[in-house]
Amino acid sequence: MKTIFITGASSGIGKETAKYFSRQGWRVIATMRNLKKGEDLQDLPNMVILPLDVSDPQQIKETCQKALADYDVDVLLNNAGYGVMAPLERMPEDAIHKVFNTDVLGTMLVTQQFIPHFKKRRAGAILTTTSLAAIIALPRDSVYGAAKRAQQGMLESLYYEMKPFNVFVKAMIPGGTKTNFQTPINDRTGYEEAAAHQQEYLLHGNEEFPGPEEAAQVIYGAATDEKDQINYPTDSVCQALYDQYQSMGLEEFKKYFTNLLYR
Incomplete structure:
Protein backbone atom coordinates (compact mmCIF):
# COMPACT_ATOMS: atom_id res chain seq x y z
CA MET A 1 0.00 0.00 0.00
CA LYS A 2 1.36 3.41 -0.96
CA THR A 3 1.63 6.04 1.76
CA ILE A 4 1.48 9.84 1.76
CA PHE A 5 2.48 12.11 4.67
CA ILE A 6 0.57 15.42 4.68
CA THR A 7 1.17 18.49 6.85
CA GLY A 8 -1.68 20.93 7.46
CA ALA A 9 -4.33 18.29 6.86
CA SER A 10 -6.98 19.75 9.17
CA SER A 11 -8.66 21.94 6.56
CA GLY A 12 -8.78 23.19 2.98
CA ILE A 13 -6.51 21.65 0.37
CA GLY A 14 -4.75 19.47 2.94
CA LYS A 15 -7.93 17.87 4.24
CA GLU A 16 -9.43 17.40 0.79
CA THR A 17 -6.20 15.81 -0.41
CA ALA A 18 -6.19 13.44 2.55
CA LYS A 19 -9.73 12.36 1.67
CA TYR A 20 -8.92 11.97 -2.01
CA PHE A 21 -5.84 9.81 -1.47
CA SER A 22 -7.76 7.65 1.00
CA ARG A 23 -10.42 7.06 -1.64
CA GLN A 24 -7.70 5.96 -4.06
CA GLY A 25 -6.59 3.24 -1.65
CA TRP A 26 -3.55 4.99 -0.16
CA ARG A 27 -2.54 5.06 3.47
CA VAL A 28 -2.68 8.71 4.57
CA ILE A 29 -0.65 10.09 7.46
CA ALA A 30 -2.59 13.29 8.12
CA THR A 31 -0.81 15.69 10.46
CA MET A 32 -2.13 18.87 12.02
CA ARG A 33 -1.75 21.20 14.99
CA ASN A 34 -5.26 20.69 16.34
CA LEU A 35 -6.25 17.03 16.29
CA LYS A 36 -9.91 17.88 16.98
CA LYS A 37 -10.12 19.42 13.52
CA GLY A 38 -9.25 16.06 12.04
CA GLU A 39 -11.85 14.01 13.86
CA ASP A 40 -13.94 13.64 10.71
CA LEU A 41 -10.98 11.98 8.97
CA GLN A 42 -10.56 9.24 11.57
CA ASP A 43 -13.24 6.96 10.13
CA LEU A 44 -11.76 6.97 6.63
CA PRO A 45 -9.91 3.82 5.58
CA ASN A 46 -6.15 3.65 6.12
CA MET A 47 -6.02 7.03 7.87
CA VAL A 48 -3.35 7.78 10.45
CA ILE A 49 -3.62 11.09 12.31
CA LEU A 50 -0.61 12.57 14.09
CA PRO A 51 0.02 15.90 15.83
CA LEU A 52 2.35 18.31 14.08
CA ASP A 53 2.92 22.03 14.49
CA VAL A 54 5.48 22.86 11.80
CA SER A 55 6.65 25.88 13.80
CA ASP A 56 7.87 23.47 16.52
CA PRO A 57 11.23 21.95 15.47
CA GLN A 58 11.20 19.31 18.21
CA GLN A 59 7.73 18.09 17.29
CA ILE A 60 8.77 17.99 13.63
CA LYS A 61 11.55 15.55 14.51
CA GLU A 62 9.36 13.43 16.75
CA THR A 63 6.39 13.14 14.40
CA CYS A 64 8.39 12.64 11.22
CA GLN A 65 10.63 10.02 12.80
CA LYS A 66 7.63 8.15 14.20
CA ALA A 67 5.97 8.11 10.77
CA LEU A 68 9.16 6.96 9.05
CA ALA A 69 9.75 4.25 11.64
CA ASP A 70 6.25 2.84 11.21
CA TYR A 71 5.62 3.31 7.47
CA ASP A 72 7.41 3.31 4.13
CA VAL A 73 6.36 6.78 2.97
CA ASP A 74 6.09 7.22 -0.81
CA VAL A 75 5.08 10.89 -0.93
CA LEU A 76 5.60 13.90 1.31
CA LEU A 77 3.16 16.78 0.89
CA ASN A 78 4.24 19.95 2.67
CA ASN A 79 0.93 21.74 2.86
CA ALA A 80 0.84 23.56 6.22
CA GLY A 81 0.86 27.31 5.78
CA TYR A 82 0.12 30.66 7.36
CA GLY A 83 -0.99 33.66 5.32
CA VAL A 84 -1.19 37.40 5.94
CA MET A 85 -1.90 40.35 3.64
CA ALA A 86 -0.95 43.96 4.32
CA PRO A 87 1.24 46.73 2.93
CA LEU A 88 4.77 46.00 4.06
CA GLU A 89 4.99 49.20 6.13
CA ARG A 90 1.95 48.08 8.17
CA MET A 91 2.95 44.45 8.72
CA PRO A 92 3.63 43.64 12.41
CA GLU A 93 7.05 42.17 13.06
CA ASP A 94 5.64 39.17 14.91
CA ALA A 95 3.48 38.33 11.89
CA ILE A 96 6.54 38.36 9.62
CA HIS A 97 8.30 35.93 11.95
CA LYS A 98 5.25 33.65 12.11
CA VAL A 99 4.90 33.47 8.33
CA PHE A 100 8.55 32.57 7.82
CA ASN A 101 8.66 30.18 10.78
CA THR A 102 5.67 28.28 9.39
CA ASP A 103 5.95 28.52 5.63
CA VAL A 104 9.73 28.55 5.16
CA LEU A 105 11.52 27.08 8.18
CA GLY A 106 8.77 24.58 8.93
CA THR A 107 8.72 23.34 5.34
CA MET A 108 12.51 23.05 5.24
CA LEU A 109 12.77 21.20 8.56
CA VAL A 110 10.04 18.71 7.65
CA THR A 111 11.64 18.10 4.26
CA GLN A 112 15.05 17.52 5.88
CA GLN A 113 13.58 14.68 7.91
CA PHE A 114 12.42 12.86 4.76
CA ILE A 115 15.41 13.36 2.46
CA PRO A 116 17.52 10.45 3.82
CA HIS A 117 14.48 8.17 3.59
CA PHE A 118 13.82 9.01 -0.04
CA LYS A 119 17.48 8.84 -1.01
CA LYS A 120 17.79 5.40 0.56
CA ARG A 121 14.73 3.99 -1.21
CA ARG A 122 15.69 5.81 -4.47
CA ALA A 123 12.06 6.57 -5.22
CA GLY A 124 9.24 8.82 -4.12
CA ALA A 125 8.10 12.41 -4.38
CA ILE A 126 8.42 15.58 -2.34
CA LEU A 127 5.48 17.89 -3.04
CA THR A 128 4.97 21.34 -1.52
CA THR A 129 1.96 23.62 -1.70
CA THR A 130 3.42 26.99 -2.66
CA SER A 131 1.19 29.67 -4.21
CA LEU A 132 0.61 31.71 -7.32
CA ALA A 133 2.15 34.43 -5.12
CA ALA A 134 5.43 32.50 -5.49
CA ILE A 135 5.27 33.23 -9.23
CA ILE A 136 3.37 36.52 -9.55
CA ALA A 137 4.02 39.37 -7.12
CA LEU A 138 0.86 40.99 -5.77
CA PRO A 139 0.42 44.17 -3.72
CA ARG A 140 0.04 43.60 0.04
CA ASP A 141 1.72 40.22 -0.47
CA SER A 142 5.33 41.19 0.19
CA VAL A 143 5.66 38.96 3.28
CA TYR A 144 3.57 35.98 2.20
CA GLY A 145 4.85 36.20 -1.36
CA ALA A 146 8.46 36.34 -0.15
CA ALA A 147 7.89 33.23 1.99
CA LYS A 148 6.29 31.37 -0.89
CA ARG A 149 9.12 32.37 -3.24
CA ALA A 150 11.53 31.01 -0.66
CA GLN A 151 9.65 27.71 -0.77
CA GLN A 152 9.78 27.77 -4.55
CA GLY A 153 13.53 28.42 -4.50
CA MET A 154 14.07 25.56 -2.07
CA LEU A 155 12.15 23.18 -4.31
CA GLU A 156 13.99 24.18 -7.46
CA SER A 157 17.34 23.60 -5.76
CA LEU A 158 16.14 20.37 -4.18
CA TYR A 159 15.04 19.13 -7.60
CA TYR A 160 18.69 18.92 -8.65
CA GLU A 161 19.80 17.39 -5.37
CA MET A 162 17.22 14.60 -5.56
CA LYS A 163 17.41 13.94 -9.31
CA PRO A 164 20.26 11.37 -9.03
CA PHE A 165 18.13 9.41 -6.55
CA ASN A 166 15.04 9.20 -8.79
CA VAL A 167 13.00 11.33 -6.34
CA PHE A 168 10.55 13.82 -7.82
CA VAL A 169 10.35 17.34 -6.39
CA LYS A 170 7.26 19.33 -7.33
CA ALA A 171 5.47 22.59 -6.47
CA MET A 172 1.69 22.54 -6.11
CA ILE A 173 0.58 26.07 -7.01
CA PRO A 174 -2.91 27.22 -5.96
CA GLY A 175 -4.23 30.65 -6.79
CA GLY A 176 -7.37 31.83 -5.06
CA THR A 177 -9.06 28.75 -3.60
CA LYS A 178 -12.45 28.52 -1.89
CA THR A 179 -11.36 27.13 1.47
CA ASN A 180 -11.41 28.16 5.12
CA PHE A 181 -7.71 29.07 4.95
CA GLN A 182 -7.32 31.81 7.53
CA THR A 183 -5.77 35.19 6.76
CA PRO A 184 -5.72 36.75 10.23
CA ILE A 185 -4.25 39.98 8.86
CA ASN A 186 -5.93 41.41 5.77
CA ASP A 187 -5.12 45.11 5.76
CA ARG A 188 -6.22 47.07 2.67
CA THR A 189 -5.38 50.52 4.03
CA GLY A 190 -4.44 52.80 1.17
CA TYR A 191 -5.03 50.10 -1.44
CA GLU A 192 -8.77 49.57 -1.24
CA GLU A 193 -9.50 49.96 -4.95
CA ALA A 194 -6.39 48.06 -5.98
CA ALA A 195 -7.39 45.18 -3.73
CA GLU A 226 6.15 10.32 -12.86
CA LYS A 227 6.54 13.42 -15.04
CA ASP A 228 9.79 15.35 -14.88
CA GLN A 229 7.91 18.57 -14.10
CA ILE A 230 8.26 21.00 -11.19
CA ASN A 231 5.31 23.42 -11.35
CA TYR A 232 1.68 22.27 -11.16
CA PRO A 233 -1.00 24.99 -11.00
CA THR A 234 -3.74 23.27 -9.01
CA ASP A 235 -6.86 24.47 -10.82
CA SER A 236 -7.94 25.72 -14.23
CA VAL A 237 -8.14 29.38 -13.15
CA CYS A 238 -4.65 29.38 -11.68
CA GLN A 239 -3.37 27.56 -14.77
CA ALA A 240 -4.74 30.33 -17.02
CA LEU A 241 -3.13 33.09 -14.91
CA TYR A 242 0.13 31.16 -14.68
CA ASP A 243 0.23 30.65 -18.45
CA GLN A 244 -0.52 34.32 -19.07
CA TYR A 245 2.33 35.42 -16.82
CA GLN A 246 4.76 32.96 -18.37
CA SER A 247 3.89 34.12 -21.87
CA MET A 248 4.19 37.82 -21.03
CA GLY A 249 7.28 37.80 -18.82
CA LEU A 250 7.92 40.11 -15.89
CA GLU A 251 8.51 43.42 -17.65
CA GLU A 252 5.45 43.21 -19.90
CA PHE A 253 3.26 41.80 -17.14
CA LYS A 254 4.11 44.54 -14.65
CA LYS A 255 2.82 47.19 -17.07
CA TYR A 256 -0.35 45.22 -17.72
CA PHE A 257 -0.96 44.53 -14.02
CA THR A 258 -0.22 48.08 -12.92
CA ASN A 259 -2.83 49.39 -15.39
CA LEU A 260 -5.31 46.79 -14.12
CA LEU A 261 -4.77 47.67 -10.45
CA TYR A 262 -4.81 51.46 -10.72
CA ARG A 263 -7.13 52.05 -13.66
Whole structure:
Protein backbone atom coordinates (compact mmCIF):
# COMPACT_ATOMS: atom_id res chain seq x y z
CA MET A 1 0.00 0.00 0.00
CA LYS A 2 1.36 3.41 -0.96
CA THR A 3 1.63 6.04 1.76
CA ILE A 4 1.48 9.84 1.76
CA PHE A 5 2.48 12.11 4.67
CA ILE A 6 0.57 15.42 4.68
CA THR A 7 1.17 18.49 6.85
CA GLY A 8 -1.68 20.93 7.46
CA ALA A 9 -4.33 18.29 6.86
CA SER A 10 -6.98 19.75 9.17
CA SER A 11 -8.66 21.94 6.56
CA GLY A 12 -8.78 23.19 2.98
CA ILE A 13 -6.51 21.65 0.37
CA GLY A 14 -4.75 19.47 2.94
CA LYS A 15 -7.93 17.87 4.24
CA GLU A 16 -9.43 17.40 0.79
CA THR A 17 -6.20 15.81 -0.41
CA ALA A 18 -6.19 13.44 2.55
CA LYS A 19 -9.73 12.36 1.67
CA TYR A 20 -8.92 11.97 -2.01
CA PHE A 21 -5.84 9.81 -1.47
CA SER A 22 -7.76 7.65 1.00
CA ARG A 23 -10.42 7.06 -1.64
CA GLN A 24 -7.70 5.96 -4.06
CA GLY A 25 -6.59 3.24 -1.65
CA TRP A 26 -3.55 4.99 -0.16
CA ARG A 27 -2.54 5.06 3.47
CA VAL A 28 -2.68 8.71 4.57
CA ILE A 29 -0.65 10.09 7.46
CA ALA A 30 -2.59 13.29 8.12
CA THR A 31 -0.81 15.69 10.46
CA MET A 32 -2.13 18.87 12.02
CA ARG A 33 -1.75 21.20 14.99
CA ASN A 34 -5.26 20.69 16.34
CA LEU A 35 -6.25 17.03 16.29
CA LYS A 36 -9.91 17.88 16.98
CA LYS A 37 -10.12 19.42 13.52
CA GLY A 38 -9.25 16.06 12.04
CA GLU A 39 -11.85 14.01 13.86
CA ASP A 40 -13.94 13.64 10.71
CA LEU A 41 -10.98 11.98 8.97
CA GLN A 42 -10.56 9.24 11.57
CA ASP A 43 -13.24 6.96 10.13
CA LEU A 44 -11.76 6.97 6.63
CA PRO A 45 -9.91 3.82 5.58
CA ASN A 46 -6.15 3.65 6.12
CA MET A 47 -6.02 7.03 7.87
CA VAL A 48 -3.35 7.78 10.45
CA ILE A 49 -3.62 11.09 12.31
CA LEU A 50 -0.61 12.57 14.09
CA PRO A 51 0.02 15.90 15.83
CA LEU A 52 2.35 18.31 14.08
CA ASP A 53 2.92 22.03 14.49
CA VAL A 54 5.48 22.86 11.80
CA SER A 55 6.65 25.88 13.80
CA ASP A 56 7.87 23.47 16.52
CA PRO A 57 11.23 21.95 15.47
CA GLN A 58 11.20 19.31 18.21
CA GLN A 59 7.73 18.09 17.29
CA ILE A 60 8.77 17.99 13.63
CA LYS A 61 11.55 15.55 14.51
CA GLU A 62 9.36 13.43 16.75
CA THR A 63 6.39 13.14 14.40
CA CYS A 64 8.39 12.64 11.22
CA GLN A 65 10.63 10.02 12.80
CA LYS A 66 7.63 8.15 14.20
CA ALA A 67 5.97 8.11 10.77
CA LEU A 68 9.16 6.96 9.05
CA ALA A 69 9.75 4.25 11.64
CA ASP A 70 6.25 2.84 11.21
CA TYR A 71 5.62 3.31 7.47
CA ASP A 72 7.41 3.31 4.13
CA VAL A 73 6.36 6.78 2.97
CA ASP A 74 6.09 7.22 -0.81
CA VAL A 75 5.08 10.89 -0.93
CA LEU A 76 5.60 13.90 1.31
CA LEU A 77 3.16 16.78 0.89
CA ASN A 78 4.24 19.95 2.67
CA ASN A 79 0.93 21.74 2.86
CA ALA A 80 0.84 23.56 6.22
CA GLY A 81 0.86 27.31 5.78
CA TYR A 82 0.12 30.66 7.36
CA GLY A 83 -0.99 33.66 5.32
CA VAL A 84 -1.19 37.40 5.94
CA MET A 85 -1.90 40.35 3.64
CA ALA A 86 -0.95 43.96 4.32
CA PRO A 87 1.24 46.73 2.93
CA LEU A 88 4.77 46.00 4.06
CA GLU A 89 4.99 49.20 6.13
CA ARG A 90 1.95 48.08 8.17
CA MET A 91 2.95 44.45 8.72
CA PRO A 92 3.63 43.64 12.41
CA GLU A 93 7.05 42.17 13.06
CA ASP A 94 5.64 39.17 14.91
CA ALA A 95 3.48 38.33 11.89
CA ILE A 96 6.54 38.36 9.62
CA HIS A 97 8.30 35.93 11.95
CA LYS A 98 5.25 33.65 12.11
CA VAL A 99 4.90 33.47 8.33
CA PHE A 100 8.55 32.57 7.82
CA ASN A 101 8.66 30.18 10.78
CA THR A 102 5.67 28.28 9.39
CA ASP A 103 5.95 28.52 5.63
CA VAL A 104 9.73 28.55 5.16
CA LEU A 105 11.52 27.08 8.18
CA GLY A 106 8.77 24.58 8.93
CA THR A 107 8.72 23.34 5.34
CA MET A 108 12.51 23.05 5.24
CA LEU A 109 12.77 21.20 8.56
CA VAL A 110 10.04 18.71 7.65
CA THR A 111 11.64 18.10 4.26
CA GLN A 112 15.05 17.52 5.88
CA GLN A 113 13.58 14.68 7.91
CA PHE A 114 12.42 12.86 4.76
CA ILE A 115 15.41 13.36 2.46
CA PRO A 116 17.52 10.45 3.82
CA HIS A 117 14.48 8.17 3.59
CA PHE A 118 13.82 9.01 -0.04
CA LYS A 119 17.48 8.84 -1.01
CA LYS A 120 17.79 5.40 0.56
CA ARG A 121 14.73 3.99 -1.21
CA ARG A 122 15.69 5.81 -4.47
CA ALA A 123 12.06 6.57 -5.22
CA GLY A 124 9.24 8.82 -4.12
CA ALA A 125 8.10 12.41 -4.38
CA ILE A 126 8.42 15.58 -2.34
CA LEU A 127 5.48 17.89 -3.04
CA THR A 128 4.97 21.34 -1.52
CA THR A 129 1.96 23.62 -1.70
CA THR A 130 3.42 26.99 -2.66
CA SER A 131 1.19 29.67 -4.21
CA LEU A 132 0.61 31.71 -7.32
CA ALA A 133 2.15 34.43 -5.12
CA ALA A 134 5.43 32.50 -5.49
CA ILE A 135 5.27 33.23 -9.23
CA ILE A 136 3.37 36.52 -9.55
CA ALA A 137 4.02 39.37 -7.12
CA LEU A 138 0.86 40.99 -5.77
CA PRO A 139 0.42 44.17 -3.72
CA ARG A 140 0.04 43.60 0.04
CA ASP A 141 1.72 40.22 -0.47
CA SER A 142 5.33 41.19 0.19
CA VAL A 143 5.66 38.96 3.28
CA TYR A 144 3.57 35.98 2.20
CA GLY A 145 4.85 36.20 -1.36
CA ALA A 146 8.46 36.34 -0.15
CA ALA A 147 7.89 33.23 1.99
CA LYS A 148 6.29 31.37 -0.89
CA ARG A 149 9.12 32.37 -3.24
CA ALA A 150 11.53 31.01 -0.66
CA GLN A 151 9.65 27.71 -0.77
CA GLN A 152 9.78 27.77 -4.55
CA GLY A 153 13.53 28.42 -4.50
CA MET A 154 14.07 25.56 -2.07
CA LEU A 155 12.15 23.18 -4.31
CA GLU A 156 13.99 24.18 -7.46
CA SER A 157 17.34 23.60 -5.76
CA LEU A 158 16.14 20.37 -4.18
CA TYR A 159 15.04 19.13 -7.60
CA TYR A 160 18.69 18.92 -8.65
CA GLU A 161 19.80 17.39 -5.37
CA MET A 162 17.22 14.60 -5.56
CA LYS A 163 17.41 13.94 -9.31
CA PRO A 164 20.26 11.37 -9.03
CA PHE A 165 18.13 9.41 -6.55
CA ASN A 166 15.04 9.20 -8.79
CA VAL A 167 13.00 11.33 -6.34
CA PHE A 168 10.55 13.82 -7.82
CA VAL A 169 10.35 17.34 -6.39
CA LYS A 170 7.26 19.33 -7.33
CA ALA A 171 5.47 22.59 -6.47
CA MET A 172 1.69 22.54 -6.11
CA ILE A 173 0.58 26.07 -7.01
CA PRO A 174 -2.91 27.22 -5.96
CA GLY A 175 -4.23 30.65 -6.79
CA GLY A 176 -7.37 31.83 -5.06
CA THR A 177 -9.06 28.75 -3.60
CA LYS A 178 -12.45 28.52 -1.89
CA THR A 179 -11.36 27.13 1.47
CA ASN A 180 -11.41 28.16 5.12
CA PHE A 181 -7.71 29.07 4.95
CA GLN A 182 -7.32 31.81 7.53
CA THR A 183 -5.77 35.19 6.76
CA PRO A 184 -5.72 36.75 10.23
CA ILE A 185 -4.25 39.98 8.86
CA ASN A 186 -5.93 41.41 5.77
CA ASP A 187 -5.12 45.11 5.76
CA ARG A 188 -6.22 47.07 2.67
CA THR A 189 -5.38 50.52 4.03
CA GLY A 190 -4.44 52.80 1.17
CA TYR A 191 -5.03 50.10 -1.44
CA GLU A 192 -8.77 49.57 -1.24
CA GLU A 193 -9.50 49.96 -4.95
CA ALA A 194 -6.39 48.06 -5.98
CA ALA A 195 -7.39 45.18 -3.73
CA ALA A 196 -10.80 45.00 -5.39
CA HIS A 197 -9.20 44.98 -8.85
CA GLN A 198 -6.75 42.31 -7.72
CA GLN A 199 -9.64 40.15 -6.54
CA GLU A 200 -11.28 40.58 -9.94
CA TYR A 201 -8.05 39.54 -11.65
CA LEU A 202 -7.66 36.40 -9.51
CA LEU A 203 -11.29 35.38 -10.11
CA HIS A 204 -10.59 35.55 -13.86
CA GLY A 205 -14.24 36.12 -14.79
CA ASN A 206 -15.65 33.58 -12.32
CA GLU A 207 -18.12 34.34 -9.54
CA GLU A 208 -16.09 32.46 -6.93
CA PHE A 209 -12.76 30.71 -6.54
CA PRO A 210 -12.35 27.00 -7.34
CA GLY A 211 -12.79 24.61 -4.44
CA PRO A 212 -10.04 22.41 -3.01
CA GLU A 213 -11.41 19.32 -4.75
CA GLU A 214 -9.71 20.24 -8.02
CA ALA A 215 -6.44 20.86 -6.21
CA ALA A 216 -6.62 17.42 -4.57
CA GLN A 217 -6.97 15.77 -7.96
CA VAL A 218 -4.03 17.72 -9.39
CA ILE A 219 -1.90 16.79 -6.36
CA TYR A 220 -2.78 13.13 -6.83
CA GLY A 221 -1.81 13.39 -10.48
CA ALA A 222 1.51 15.02 -9.61
CA ALA A 223 2.23 12.29 -7.05
CA THR A 224 1.60 9.49 -9.52
CA ASP A 225 2.33 10.72 -13.07
CA GLU A 226 6.15 10.32 -12.86
CA LYS A 227 6.54 13.42 -15.04
CA ASP A 228 9.79 15.35 -14.88
CA GLN A 229 7.91 18.57 -14.10
CA ILE A 230 8.26 21.00 -11.19
CA ASN A 231 5.31 23.42 -11.35
CA TYR A 232 1.68 22.27 -11.16
CA PRO A 233 -1.00 24.99 -11.00
CA THR A 234 -3.74 23.27 -9.01
CA ASP A 235 -6.86 24.47 -10.82
CA SER A 236 -7.94 25.72 -14.23
CA VAL A 237 -8.14 29.38 -13.15
CA CYS A 238 -4.65 29.38 -11.68
CA GLN A 239 -3.37 27.56 -14.77
CA ALA A 240 -4.74 30.33 -17.02
CA LEU A 241 -3.13 33.09 -14.91
CA TYR A 242 0.13 31.16 -14.68
CA ASP A 243 0.23 30.65 -18.45
CA GLN A 244 -0.52 34.32 -19.07
CA TYR A 245 2.33 35.42 -16.82
CA GLN A 246 4.76 32.96 -18.37
CA SER A 247 3.89 34.12 -21.87
CA MET A 248 4.19 37.82 -21.03
CA GLY A 249 7.28 37.80 -18.82
CA LEU A 250 7.92 40.11 -15.89
CA GLU A 251 8.51 43.42 -17.65
CA GLU A 252 5.45 43.21 -19.90
CA PHE A 253 3.26 41.80 -17.14
CA LYS A 254 4.11 44.54 -14.65
CA LYS A 255 2.82 47.19 -17.07
CA TYR A 256 -0.35 45.22 -17.72
CA PHE A 257 -0.96 44.53 -14.02
CA THR A 258 -0.22 48.08 -12.92
CA ASN A 259 -2.83 49.39 -15.39
CA LEU A 260 -5.31 46.79 -14.12
CA LEU A 261 -4.77 47.67 -10.45
CA TYR A 262 -4.81 51.46 -10.72
CA ARG A 263 -7.13 52.05 -13.66
